[in-house]
Amino acid sequence: MEIRELGEFKLxxxxxxxxxxxxxxxxxxxGDDASVxxxxxxxxxxxxxxxxxxxxHFSLLYVPxxxxxxxxxxxxxxDIAAMGGMPKFLLTSVAVPGNISTEFMDLFYRGVKERADEFSMPLIGGNTSSSNxxxxxxxxxxxxALTAEVVYRHGAKPGDIIYTTGFLGDSALGLKIWKARGDKPVTDPFMRDAMLEHIDPVPRVKEGRLIAERKIATxxxxISDGLILDLRHLADESGVGARVYVSEIPLSTAMKRHIINNPDGIMLSLTGGEDYELLFTAPPDMKTMIEELSKxxxxxxxxxxxxxxxxEGLKVIDKEGAELKIFNEGFEHFKSYENQN
Structure with missing residues (x-):
């Protein structure tokens, strides 16, 4: 059997x-976002x-x-945010062809340092190698983290409400624009925001930490592989089913504009992936606390x-109340028909 027949998750x-x-x-x-x-x-x-x-995962044609x-x-x-933890240390390894410039490496590590410094996270090791x-x-x-505060993929119960942070689909939309436009200028500021979401996502460490500390989530x-696929992982680990309502998916201005001319564009928010937003479940009585956290x-x-x-399985319900059939729930290495980038 070839690995492409098995797929990433079966592997x-x-x-x-x-x-x-x-x-x-x-x-x-x-089996979770991080080991504990x-x-x-x-x-x-x-x-x-x-x-x-x-x-x-990326193309140097548009990712500096x-x-x-x-x-x-x-x-x-x-991943650390998804477990409700605080980052402490960083290790980074890089393999590059010999013709990559020293300027490229300097800029790469400048980006590494800037993001690590935002979380007071020192680089303590790594490796470098040539690549063909x-x-x-x-x-x-x-x-x-405090052991009692770690939040896992398992733990959701029937009746829990499904929540997401931020907006969904912008990264996938941004990738679509990058592939179509390359390095050609994009003047629409909302579309430019979506493009930036793809190449410079913001990890929700603070939000994940507060959700764990306040014991909000079950x-x-x-969301890295796609909302529906990541929700399936959470549901399977918890031994429950799920209902998602298309009408409730949080969309940015860019996504709303895209969907006007491309009704199927809603699939980007459901299956696109690389949003790096948090997906969590919580009992209904946490509603007020979650609203306060959002503010x-x-x-x-x-x-x-x-x-x-x-x-009852996992089902997506469209705006007319009918089940929306989804055949490709998200990105899975080896099985997906296209590379991500």
Missing amino acids: IERILRQFKTDSPDVIKGI TRLDDSRCLLTTTDMLLEGI AYLLGKKAVSVSLS GGVIVEVIVIGE AMTD EVNLPITAIGEMVQIE
Whole structure:
């Protein structure tokens, strides 16, 4: 069997079967946004790693070195945010072809440093290597949390409300514009905002930390592969189903404009991915607390559906009240028909 027949997530399950552990220091291993390992009686370490490969995750035609550095760190910070933790340390490894300029490397690490400095997160190690296949970046972020406050993908219950931070679909829309326009100027400020969302996402570390600290969420993850696919992971881990209402999806001005001329454009917000917003569930009685949090952090936090019994499955309901069939729920390595970028 070829890996493309198996897909990324079945491959992870296959790996997990070989590396099960009964170590008392491993609270959560493979299968969440970050691993959770015991630090002491009350604290734990959160560890996450991500890779960005040229031609798969980004193109140097429109992602400058400086923003590539920032985004590489942001992607892993988003995982720490999804667990409700605080980032502590950073490791970054890079492989590049020999013809890459020293200016490129200087700008890349300037971006890494700027994003890391925003969270007082020192770079404590990494590696450099030559590459015969484009630029490859690997980032490891180590975070910390109180063990009792960590939020996992499992924990959602029927009746919980589904929430997301920010707006959804802008990154996918931005990628679509980048691919169509290349380096040609875009004058529409709203479309330019969407383009920036794709190459310079903001990790919701503060928001994730407050959600965990105030014990608002029953389960949480970040939206990296696409709203529906990431919600499926959360639902499966929790042993529940879900209902999402298209009419409630939070959309930016750019997305609203795009959908006027492209009604199918709503799929970008449902399956596009790389939003790096938080997706979490909470009991209905947390509504007021969530509204207060939204005002406090000056960021929309929107109810988009509810969790249901597992027998009811995961369904997306359109504006007419009918089920919207979704055949490709998000981006999955090896199985997706196109590279992400």
